[in-house]
Amino acid sequence: MVKRNSKDSCQIYLADLVHNYASKGPHTFPINIGYVAAYAKKLYSDRVNIKLFKFPSDLIIAIKEKKPDILALSNYTWNLDINSRIISWAKGLHKEIITVFGGPDYPVTYEESADYLKIAKALDFYVLYQGERGFSNIIQRYFESGTLAEMKSRAIENCSFYDRKTNKVAFPKRYNWIEDIGEIPSPYLTGVLDEFFKDNLIPLIETNRGCPYSCTYCAWGKASQKRIFQFPIDRVRDEIEYIAKKIGKISLLMVGDANFGIFERDIKIAEFMKNINKTYGYPKDIFVAWAKANPDRIVKIAKILSNMIGASSSFGSFQTTDPKVMNNIKRTNFSFRDFEKIQNNFIKKNISTSSELILGLPGETKGSHLKGLRKLFDCNTQSIVCYNLRMLGGSELNMAISREEFGIKTKFRLIDGGFGKYEDILSIETEEIALSTSMMNMDEILYFRPIHFLIQFLWNYGYYKEPLFYLKSEGINPVDVIISLIENRKKAPLSIKMILNDFIKESHDEWFDSKEKIFNYYSSPENFENLKKGSFGKLNYKYTYRILLECKNDFDEYLYDILHDILEARGVKISGIKEELNDLFNYTRNVFVDFKDFFNNRTKDKIIRFKYDILAWKKQYNQKALGEFKSPGIKLKFVLSKEQRQVLKKLCSQFEGVDLNQTLRKMSEYINEKDLFNKVSYL
Known part of the structure; x- marks a missing residue:
């Protein structure tokens, strides 16, 4: 048992x-640990010496150079490994280092948290x-x-731990x-996050x-x-202005609220953003997750922010349109009448936004998911983002009792960019996805x-x-x-046939039965080298840029023929x-930015x-x-x-990667989609 000599100070x-081994991002400021550090400094002042880290190699080097008394890591689904x-x-x-995790990826029940801590x-x-706290x-x-x-001799408020000596779990x-x-x-x-402005990270705030x-x-x-x-509204304004004054290359601001627009004061915050943009040229693009209610307020905010809102900002994220599924997941959605009204308003004002559906939720069927997709298209939804159900630690659906109730069976796949070798530590991140339920x-799936x-x-x-959209006007x-x-x-x-077949094959082959099997597969020298070269990535992005970089004209031809056949059949x-x-x-052939020309200065x-x-x-085009x-x-x-x-x-x-495809697919996660297209005007 190691006895500490001094308790006058603490190195934390x-x-x-995040993994930065093969890609530069996109990554956000570590605002979570920034809050924790700022609060600890407020309480303990000079008694604590706190250093913050975003990248694994920096942390490993620091531990080698100087041992911390406490090592604390934020724990999310993308950095568990x-x-x-x-x-x-x-x-x-x-062995005397005190290790701490914090974050949402932690079991809900006492029994499951006990198992987690013992492992x-x-x-x-x-x-x-x-x-x-x-x-x-x-x-x-x-x-x-x-x-x-x-x-560990007695409970610590707001914390959980396992005492191996007494075989007891503390759970508040x-x-x-x-x-x-x-x-x-x-x-x-307070300047706690100042050092991260040099790292090309995306600023993240919470209102x-x-x-x-x-x-x-x-x-x-x-x-x-x-x-x-x-948070106090004046502080929110001051934070946005502080960031705008110090930011370098980054144009995006991410708002980390779960429901931006839920409060009346969010209109003022939008006005702050707009005014600060006029003064400093930042933020150019804003990511928000819109509130699930108050449609009139959302329209007001969107009108203020206008083209600063990226299409990745989700509005009216239904996740499902089936009433039985909504009941199973304890969710209430917008009415489709309100949703369609706002969508058409956004279209008129040329404001980008998106909605979401999750495939594999309890009670969802093949037919109900197809019906949901058709409904969102019928409502002129500008962007329909579809996810597979991901099992998240800390969620009710991840509990063993929920999995059994809804017949949820899962497999694992590699997280895009979630791997790296740092000194002697090889890490490969996985995500657990529902691939069958009692209904699908x-x-x-x-x-x-x-x-x-x-x-x-x-x-x-x-x-x-x-x-x-043209085919929609023909009822298709x-x-x-x-x-x-x-x-x-x-x-x-x-x-095109090869690309579509490659996509379907890869979408079937990416699954593993366990995290251990993924690690064993990708940690082999040959497979890990392929990872470094960009062989694996989010399939939607990877194949989007395969088409655009390899055979855009062929896809034009194929889509034209399919539309021709569908219309003729009607x-x-x-x-x-x-x-x-x-x-x-x-029009579509000339409006998109040809990246091969752009990167070769031929645009x-x-x-x-x-x-x-x-x-x-x-x-x-939704009316005429x-x-x-x-003309x-x-x-x-x-x-x-x-x-x-x-x-x-x-x-x-x-976001420079190992090749153009990897660079573009990482850029695409947070780019304002309008920047992917040429500006069009009358001559």
Whole structure:
């Protein structure tokens, strides 16, 4: 048993780790550990010496150079493996180091938390929910105790731990919240996070903390006990301005609220953002997760922020449209009437936003998920983001009793970019996904994989949104076009047939029965070397850029033929609309940024003649047919603006990968999609 000699001071390493081995991001500021550090400094001042870390190598080097007294890591689904390996390694070097985890990825029940702690042999304490008070209580106990055994001799408020000596688990029956979170000093305004401005990280702020909903697939509401705590509004404004003054290459600001727009004051916060942008040129793009209620307020906020809102900002995230599924997951959604009203309002104002569906939720069927996709297209939803159900620690659905009730069976796959070798530590991150339930088998769930991919490529990113909107005016839902593209791929040009077959094969082959099998497979020298070269990535992004970089013209041809066949089968006279289809494809061909030309400095302005006024039609294409906009001889100019070039170059530098495909797919996660397309104007 190691007895400490001095309790006058404490060396603390706090880390919010992400993998940066093969890719530069996108990663955000470690605001979570920033809050914890700022609060600890407020309470203990010079008695604590705190260092913050974002990247594994930096932390490993620091531990080698100087042993911390306490090593504390934020624990999320994307860094579970590297966290576990680092605390095991650190304990091997210095067994007296106190190891701490905090974050949402922790079991809900006493029994399951006990199992978790007994397996995690290198972990000493887990801080629950709000991290600031629980971690400060650990620091206080450290100062009061001479050994780890003494620290565990009685319960620590807001913390859980396992005492191997007594075989007892400490799990609090009640939680002591910081009711006024304004007591937590700002990690930005105190300078705690200043060192991270040099790392090209995306600034992340919270205007409030918590979620009032009980969705069983999510840990957010559970972690806050369905409560919301607000930071002072003047402080929020000061933080945004502070960031704007210090930021370098980054154009994006992420708002970490679960429901932005839930409070009336969020209108003022949007005005702060707009005014600060006018003064400092930042933020250019804003990511928010919209509130699930108050549609009129959301419209007001969106009007203020306008084109600063990225399409990845989710509004009306239904997750399911089936009432039985909603009941199973304890969720209430927007009415479709309100949702469609707001969507059409956003379209008129050229504001980007998205909605979400989750495949594999309890009670969902193949038919109900298809119905949900069709409904969202019918509502003119600008971006439909589809996820597979991911089993998250800390969520009710992850509990053994829930898995059994709904027949949830899972497999594991590698997380894109979630791997690295740091000194002698090899780490590979995995995610656990539901691949069958009592209502859907594995074949039915995997059936949707290429459908979801083509929704993202054709519709969400907008590469073929105009032709699909055109078919909607003929009563043809884009889902049916996408299914036809997949089912008729044998007729496609060879390049497209190969890409679609490769996608389907890879979407079936990426699954493993356990985390251990994934680690064993990818840790072999040959497979790990392939990982480094970018062979694995999020399939939707990877294959989007395979098409754009390898065979865009072939895809144009194939999609044109499929649309032709669908319209003909519906009895539409092709001769009467051939000019319209030709114009639409000519438009989509010229509006997208050709990245091969861009990276080789060959991008030029283009002037193209059309027979229809597509720009005027796009403003009303949910109301009027393209045929009403005939305007022979109209000329449109396609330009990649100076500002866009600067943004793209910054992002390429920030997210540079091992090849162009990897660079583009990492950029795409947070880029404003409008920057992927040329500006179009009348000549």
